[in-house]
Amino acid sequence: MCNRIAFFTLISALFSPVASAHPHSFITLVTTVMTENDQLTGLKMQWTMDEITSADLLYDAGNAKPDSPVWKKLAAEVMANVLGQHYFTEFWHNGKKVTFNNLPPEYGLARVGHQAVLTFVLPLAHPQPLKGQTYQIATFDPTYFVDMSYDNSSDVKLPKTLASLCKISVKTPQPNEDTLAFAQSLDKADAPPEDMELGKQFAQQVILQCQ
Numbered sequence: 001m002c003n004r005i006a007f008f009t010l011i012s013a014l015f016s017p018v019a020s021a022h023p024h025s026f027i028t029l030v031t032t033v034m035t036e037n038d039q040l041t042g043l044k045m046q047w048t049m050d051e052i053t054s055a056d057l058l059y060d061a062g063n064a065k066p067d068s069p070v071w072k073k074l075a076a077e078v079m080a081n082v083l084g085q086h087y088f089t090e091f092w093h094n095g096k097k098v099t100f101n102n103l104p105p106e107y108g109l110a111r112v113g114h115q116a117v118l119t120f121v122l123p124l125a126h127p128q129p130l131k132g133q134t135y136q137i138a139t140f141d142p143t144y145f146v147d148m149s150y151d152n153s154s155d156v157k158l159p160k161t162l163a164s165l166c167k168i169s170v171k172t173p174q175p176n177e178d179t180l181a182f183a184q185s186l187d188k189a190d191a192p193p194e195d196m197e198l199g200k201q202f203a204q205q206v207i208l209q210c211q
Contacts, residue, residue: 023147026050029139030150032157033168033208039127040135040208043089047118047148054116057109066110075109078118087122088148090200092136099125130166130210140203149204156206166210175201 030046049057057074064070082088083102091098100122107120128135139148150156153170 023141023144025053025146027053027146027148028151028155029148030155030157031137031139031206033159033162033166034121035130035159035162036127038130040124040130041127042121042123043137044121045087045119045139048112049116049118051114053146054114057116058111058114061111071109075107075118078109079104079107079120082118082120087139088141089122089137089139091124093128093133098128098135101125130162133210135208137206137208138200138203140199142197142199144199144202147202150206162210166208169207169209171205171207173202173204 027050028048030048032044033040034042034044057078061070061074083104087100089100091100101124103123104120105123107118110117110119141148149172150170153168156168156170158166158168
């Protein structure tokens, strides 16, 4: 729990002047499937934080140039906490979790207008087969303090080499009224029971299916 709170404190989610109901902060996702030698090797992710969530990070960065030590330090701090929560991502194949390498080969933090954008590569611990396989991917904050979602199904991308072999779909869940009411009842000081997996109940499911 400490790493999760540290991450979202860093990006100022705890200070966002938004409504009392969960979620309090919003991150828009874009994901690109990465492959090599006809195997799945990882995901390139782009997380765009809402303007309020971005405010403290952009304030700390000031007028620093994109390649300055200031941005590199902020990126390292944010990335360390993302790693502490396994990239806030679950990756499933044949009912088993696919493991990740905890050393991303690249990552960075940048300013785009009034928003902070974190980009990084999530590497799989071992390359996975593609032909005839189906994978499920979900990125979410387990506490649902932060909503992490795709604006459009086209925000999950395939390399051109896979266009004829694989297809991607994004399924958005519809939690029941009791779950919605519970989320709306939580304020910033509240955290749902861990075994409830509240964030998972709101998490979009990315389905990668290859012929």
